[in-house]
Amino acid sequence: MAVCTVFFVGTITSAHIPIVPEDGTTLATATEIIDPWKSWFYYSEIAPGDSHYYSFEAMADERIRFMVNVPLPEGDRGFLPTFILMGPGISNQGTPDASIEIPSGAEVMVIESSTLEPEFEGFTPLSQYKTVDLNMSAPETGTYYIAIYDGTIGGRYALVTGYVEAYSITGWIAVPLDAMIILQWSGQNLFLILLPMFIPLILGLFFLVWRHRSVFNLQQLPSILGTMGGLMFLGSSLSFFTQMVLALLYAPYNWTIIATIIFITIPLLLGVVTLMITHKENWIQKKSRLLSLIIIGIIAPFVWAGLFIGPIFVIVAGIIPMIRNTST
Numbered sequence: 001m002a003v004c005t006v007f008f009v010g011t012i013t014s015a016h017i018p019i020v021p022e023d024g025t026t027l028a029t030a031t032e033i034i035d036p037w038k039s040w041f042y043y044s045e046i047a048p049g050d051s052h053y054y055s056f057e058a059m060a061d062e063r064i065r066f067m068v069n070v071p072l073p074e075g076d077r078g079f080l081p082t083f084i085l086m087g088p089g090i091s092n093q094g095t096p097d098a099s100i101e102i103p104s105g106a107e108v109m110v111i112e113s114s115t116l117e118p119e120f121e122g123f124t125p126l127s128q129y130k131t132v133d134l135n136m137s138a139p140e141t142g143t144y145y146i147a148i149y150d151g152t153i154g155g156r157y158a159l160v161t162g163y164v165e166a167y168s169i170t171g172w173i174a175v176p177l178d179a180m181i182i183l184q185w186s187g188q189n190l191f192l193i194l195l196p197m198f199i200p201l202i203l204g205l206f207f208l209v210w211r212h213r214s215v216f217n218l219q220q221l222p223s224i225l226g227t228m229g230g231l232m233f234l235g236s237s238l239s240f241f242t243q244m245v246l247a248l249l250y251a252p253y254n255w256t257i258i259a260t261i262i263f264i265t266i267p268l269l270l271g272v273v274t275l276m277i278t279h280k281e282n283w284i285q286k287k288s289r290l291l292s293l294i295i296i297g298i299i300a301p302f303v304w305a306g307l308f309i310g311p312i313f314v315i316v317a318g319i320i321p322m323i324r325n326t327s328t
Contacts, residue, residue: 031054039160041178065161079153083146085108094109204227231310236263236310237264287325291318292318
């Protein structure tokens with residue numbers, strides 16, 4: 001079966017696929033970075049005095065791009081991890097801590113964290129500190145190693161790799177779940193991350209109960225499901241808007257806010273259209289409206305609307321009346 005993959009150049013977007021490194025506390029157990037050109041987000045926590053090791057293969061003159069990000073609370077308390085690149089042909093730069101394991105015959109480049117300035121990232125969205133940004137060509141073909149080290153404080157960090165965003169279809173629609181992982185890494189509580197998503201749904205259901213006294217009439221099931229799905233689309237829009245506001249409290253906006261605005265606007269429009277359809281009189285008798293709901297439900301996961309559940313509700317809301325109408 002062919003795998004459909006979505007590619008974006010890294011200078012255009014900044015969404016990353018989160019990965020938890022396995023071990024990597026010694027050179028022998030270094031976490032292998034597969035396809036270092038691809039954007040991965042290795043998020044971890046390092047103890048004072050410890051080192052985390054990563055390895056990757058590169059061809060001569062191949063572009064190498066690595067960044068180290070830390071959450072705002074970590075940077076504010078002074079956590080500034082050191083980035084060390086080790087491998088063939090590298091120009092020696094700086095002196096690593098004596099505890100760092102160095103491969104035999106490798107040259108070493110030590111990069112200390114730069115001055116902290118919050119940076120806005122529009123795809124999650126969140127603000128964070130980018131402490132290291134390495135963009136160079138591999139001097140020789142071979143195996144390279146990265147060490148992340150902090151001798152005094154320790155804390156949470158992310159090693160961000162690559163310059164191309166590449167997603168399978170399932171990977172693309174799973175980005176909202178990846179974003180939740182990254183937001184938790186940044187220090188946010190999962191309940192507070194999800195709260196804006198469900199506020200429209202909760203308020204909408206209360207309104208339905210108040211207006212109709214009951215929402216558990218099976219004859220009204222398509223309307224209920226469609227309404228819940230539409231409200232969840234609005235929740236996705238509100239969630240993105242909330243995260244944007246929180247991020248902009250700490251960092252100035254940049255061009256990536258365009259992505260944020262897109263993923264606020266499209267779920268909002270889908271939610272409004274869904275609610276308009278499901279609240280028109282005799283809508284379940286009109287095939288065009290039922291097909292519209294099904295199409296909206298299919299589109300929604302690709303624009304990160306409704307957190308999977310909402311699109312399912314909307315699709316089912318369109319299918320049930322269609323089956324009923326066909327059988328009568």
